[in-house]
Amino acid sequence: MADYNFQEIEKKWQSYWDKNQIFNAEVDHSKPKFYSLDMFPYPSGAGLHVGHPLGYIASDIITRYKRLQGFNVLHPMGYDSFGLPAEQYAIQTGQHPALTTEQNIQRYTEQLKNIGFAFDWSKEVRTSDPEYYKWTQWIFMQLFDSYYDKKLNKAVKIDSLIAFFEKEGNSGIQAVCDEETPSFSAEDWNTFSEIRKQEILLHYRLTFLAETTVNWCSALGTVLSNDEVKDGFSERGGHPVERKKMMQWSMRITAYAERLLQGLENLDWSEPIKEMQRNWIGKSIGAEMVFQVKGQDKMIKVFTTRIDTIYGVTYLALAPEHEYVDDLITDDQRSKAEAYVEVAKNRSERDRMSDVKTISGAFTGSYAINPFNGEEIQIWIADYVLAGYGTGAVMAVPAHDERDYNFAKHFGLEIRQVIEGSMENGSFPGKGGMIMNSGFISGMEMKEAMNKAISFLEEKKIGKGKIQYRMRDAIFTRQRYWGEPLPVYFKDGLPYLIEESDLPLVLPEVDKYLPTEDGEPPLGRAKNWTYKTDQGEFPLEKSTMPGWAGSSWYFFRYMDPKNTEKFVDPKNEKYWGAVDLYIGGAEHATGHLLYSRFWTKFLYDIGAVSIEEPFQKMINQGMIQGRSNFVYRVKGSNKFVSFGLKDKYDTSAMHVDVNIVHNDQLNIDKFKAWRPDLADAEFILEDGKYICGAEVEKMSKSKYNVVNPDDIIERYGADTLRLYEMFLGPLEQFKPWNTNGIDGVFKFLKKMWKLYHDSHGQFQISDEMPNKEELKTLHKTIKKTQEDLENHSFNTSVASFMICVNELTSLKCNKRQILEPLAILVSSYAPHIAEELWSLMGHNESIIYASFPEFKEEYLVENNHEYPVSINGKMRAKLTLPLSLSREEVEKAALEDPIVLKWTEGNPPKKVIVVPGKIVNIVI
Numbered sequence: 001m002a003d004y005n006f007q008e009i010e011k012k013w014q015s016y017w018d019k020n021q022i023f024n025a026e027v028d029h030s031k032p033k034f035y036s037l038d039m040f041p042y043p044s045g046a047g048l049h050v051g052h053p054l055g056y057i058a059s060d061i062i063t064r065y066k067r068l069q070g071f072n073v074l075h076p077m078g079y080d081s082f083g084l085p086a087e088q089y090a091i092q093t094g095q096h097p098a099l100t101t102e103q104n105i106q107r108y109t110e111q112l113k114n115i116g117f118a119f120d121w122s123k124e125v126r127t128s129d130p131e132y133y134k135w136t137q138w139i140f141m142q143l144f145d146s147y148y149d150k151k152l153n154k155a156v157k158i159d160s161l162i163a164f165f166e167k168e169g170n171s172g173i174q175a176v177c178d179e180e181t182p183s184f185s186a187e188d189w190n191t192f193s194e195i196r197k198q199e200i201l202l203h204y205r206l207t208f209l210a211e212t213t214v215n216w217c218s219a220l221g222t223v224l225s226n227d228e229v230k231d232g233f234s235e236r237g238g239h240p241v242e243r244k245k246m247m248q249w250s251m252r253i254t255a256y257a258e259r260l261l262q263g264l265e266n267l268d269w270s271e272p273i274k275e276m277q278r279n280w281i282g283k284s285i286g287a288e289m290v291f292q293v294k295g296q297d298k299m300i301k302v303f304t305t306r307i308d309t310i311y312g313v314t315y316l317a318l319a320p321e322h323e324y325v326d327d328l329i330t331d332d333q334r335s336k337a338e339a340y341v342e343v344a345k346n347r348s349e350r351d352r353m354s355d356v357k358t359i360s361g362a363f364t365g366s367y368a369i370n371p372f373n374g375e376e377i378q379i380w381i382a383d384y385v386l387a388g389y390g391t392g393a394v395m396a397v398p399a400h401d402e403r404d405y406n407f408a409k410h411f412g413l414e415i416r417q418v419i420e421g422s423m424e425n426g427s428f429p430g431k432g433g434m435i436m437n438s439g440f441i442s443g444m445e446m447k448e449a450m451n452k453a454i455s456f457l458e459e460k461k462i463g464k465g466k467i468q469y470r471m472r473d474a475i476f477t478r479q480r481y482w483g484e485p486l487p488v489y490f491k492d493g494l495p496y497l498i499e500e501s502d503l504p505l506v507l508p509e510v511d512k513y514l515p516t517e518d519g520e521p522p523l524g525r526a527k528n529w530t531y532k533t534d535q536g537e538f539p540l541e542k543s544t545m546p547g548w549a550g551s552s553w554y555f556f557r558y559m560d561p562k563n564t565e566k567f568v569d570p571k572n573e574k575y576w577g578a579v580d581l582y583i584g585g586a587e588h589a590t591g592h593l594l595y596s597r598f599w600t601k602f603l604y605d606i607g608a609v610s611i612e613e614p615f616q617k618m619i620n621q622g623m624i625q626g627r628s629n630f631v632y633r634v635k636g637s638n639k640f641v642s643f644g645l646k647d648k649y650d651t652s653a654m655h656v657d658v659n660i661v662h663n664d665q666l667n668i669d670k671f672k673a674w675r676p677d678l679a680d681a682e683f684i685l686e687d688g689k690y691i692c693g694a695e696v697e698k699m700s701k702s703k704y705n706v707v708n709p710d711d712i713i714e715r716y717g718a719d720t721l722r723l724y725e726m727f728l729g730p731l732e733q734f735k736p737w738n739t740n741g742i743d744g745v746f747k748f749l750k751k752m753w754k755l756y757h758d759s760h761g762q763f764q765i766s767d768e769m770p771n772k773e774e775l776k777t778l779h780k781t782i783k784k785t786q787e788d789l790e791n792h793s794f795n796t797s798v799a800s801f802m803i804c805v806n807e808l809t810s811l812k813c814n815k816r817q818i819l820e821p822l823a824i825l826v827s828s829y830a831p832h833i834a835e836e837l838w839s840l841m842g843h844n845e846s847i848i849y850a851s852f853p854e855f856k857e858e859y860l861v862e863n864n865h866e867y868p869v870s871i872n873g874k875m876r877a878k879l880t881l882p883l884s885l886s887r888e889e890v891e892k893a894a895l896e897d898p899i900v901l902k903w904t905e906g907n908p909p910k911k912v913i914v915v916p917g918k919i920v921n922i923v924i
């Protein structure tokens, strides 16, 4: 083979890898394990674009490197294949989502295989496969069957809770439950009906059915999670979203709030992602206390982080949705207050939180009593108070809280300072000022004052210290078709689990993928969507699980994907353990990455897995943006003017498909074929070319800047694509896809290929011993590559390969002892060419069985030194001498140097100073 025929080489090795299944990983206790995971894709109809494989290439490089180091590597791939787009497509076309999903998966797999990934395809999982979601349903059942024991600080079987209730009722139990759970004694419990018992248990179960305020999107006909809603509109499709109360399944993730927070400490993740999770969890340490309403037997409970400011409270503020609002509004305030509540309720929480400028509120007409000083204070309704946080009511301290301050200013309410430094003079509290004008806590520091105030609350039984989390329980159902059915049926209106032996509960067929006429989810259309028990036939749950269900545990299934008895065999799970490197997008910071941590902790609690944190180290790759190209149409004409001349005309820019532009030059014939309607357009050229403008934007179909990896591979090969994606810049950075530099990378591979071939293109390497320079080039590259791989600095490695190949080319080096290790170094990045060269060098086994070359420091040590020689203080000559020479030998060599001789004219100098390894100074 003469030339670097990448097409042939790549096909050959891809089919070799496939046939020999060399990347299949099985438990092997003789080797250390390395579990490398990529966030699995949703197989969309559009296929992969060049941005998608970026992270996969990086992790592929790491896994190949780890194999060379002797690790047993698990590097799987699969599909997160339930989801809305397939369902929307099904609604439009009537095609079953399973069908389109299957087609999309085939295309994805083909595209991924073209890139030469070292995936263990035998471990592939698909979340929409009944054999997979059987176990998603099984985990749901375990959650339903468990409650959170605060004393043991873990999930425990619900049976032990029932046993406790039978003996002692629920007053002594330390369990996480809903706020409004009623108290009962053992006698009560034992006389409760079955229905009542089940109702009570729902307050404790880790997945439960309850009336919840949800984000309802009527255009999509479904509930959305908070992270699927952006500024009051659905993230997909941009449809309006409203707040609505509905019966919904939820996951009691709040039970795990503290563990989710603490667990972050030991994870090797980027600080911004950890911080996002901390903020999402939102831990606040404070106090809860009640204020008696004057003249009514109502108590308003507030949550405050600053109980030390209690003497500065000048009013209470309630969220418009607060349950007491109606009762508190007095007749003389009614019309104004009710009108206000109506408007305020319809603003989303997000708007209310982000909008600090609009100040609105209404006085209820009622008063509350501050138990610390007996003062009567006004009760207001204010939409800056959120219904879903704390108790939905605040004690307002205008002198020391910004929102209270703005509100009080606006409505002319009292502002009373109780800490040194106040809002009035631009100083926030919490900076350690002394408490003043505050009865028995005057003169104290903040901490002490808080402790004293909390003791007072506890003594009077009107409050207590309280830790509050901002995080809410996670809503778990969607009114959609293409998702996992919940393994639940209803008897007497209450949910029961189906038998484990009846799993999987397979998604039924429906005539249409739309809600029913009476607004039921699509499963309402299924015939016989019922469950038969000895007691009769009962309706099954009609909602399905959300997108995040299947992805919350897939990393376990990869370890043992075909197991029909368990979701993973403990032996496999113990061996593979936590993911050693997780690569994926930062956009999952508060969704997937929290939910999977939660499920893992739960599975750990019930003894199903041995780890508490699924992803030990994570890297978030930056997005590859599109580089759009533009042509410039002269307004009102059919003429297009080249970029450099466009300012001479009145033009409008138009996106043009980047695939018909090369190095910013437009292929005019292809343009005409692309837009037949513009086939008769005229082009005003510069230097005979039509040059396009360019801009960096999101990669998207509508901007015609999507680049398909298949096209790059056809033109340059997968090895070039892989190297080039890494060469674009640091992995974590956002960067535009700019093919202008891709030729350089391609040339590098051709140059490397040439090193192993003679001038006639014949493979030829020599068994001669390498010289020092060649060894130095090689070892410099080994050192750099290894350092880069350890630091995940992929772009710099590519640069060092290029330098290495350039140096070896100038040294005309074709020695086996240099070129074998070089092929190994490059093999993680450009595996196809490396395999080919490796086999040409006479190896019968894949290069993945080679060992990573050992770096030897000795080859980098300089043996010679270039001595500057000065004569009478002026630098006159340079002398390269071995470092091993003695002072006398250096002096002798210097004095014999022809240039020095010219100056000394052969006479002995007055003085010679030699600093070995540095300089020579001669005085004549």
Ligand code: ANZ
Pocket: 283, 284, 303, 304, 305, 306, 307, 309, 384, 385, 386, 387, 388, 389, 390, 391, 392, 393, 394, 395, 396, 397, 400, 401, 429, 468
């Ligand atoms: C009195 C006070 C005085 C407060 C002061 C702050 C400063 P974080 O830290 O986010 O937990 N708050 C309580 N519930 C609220 C709700 N549902 N909507 C809006 N605000 C609410 O914030 C807790 C503080 O936010 C609480 O402490 C309360 O105001 C307010 F100088 O009470 B504070």
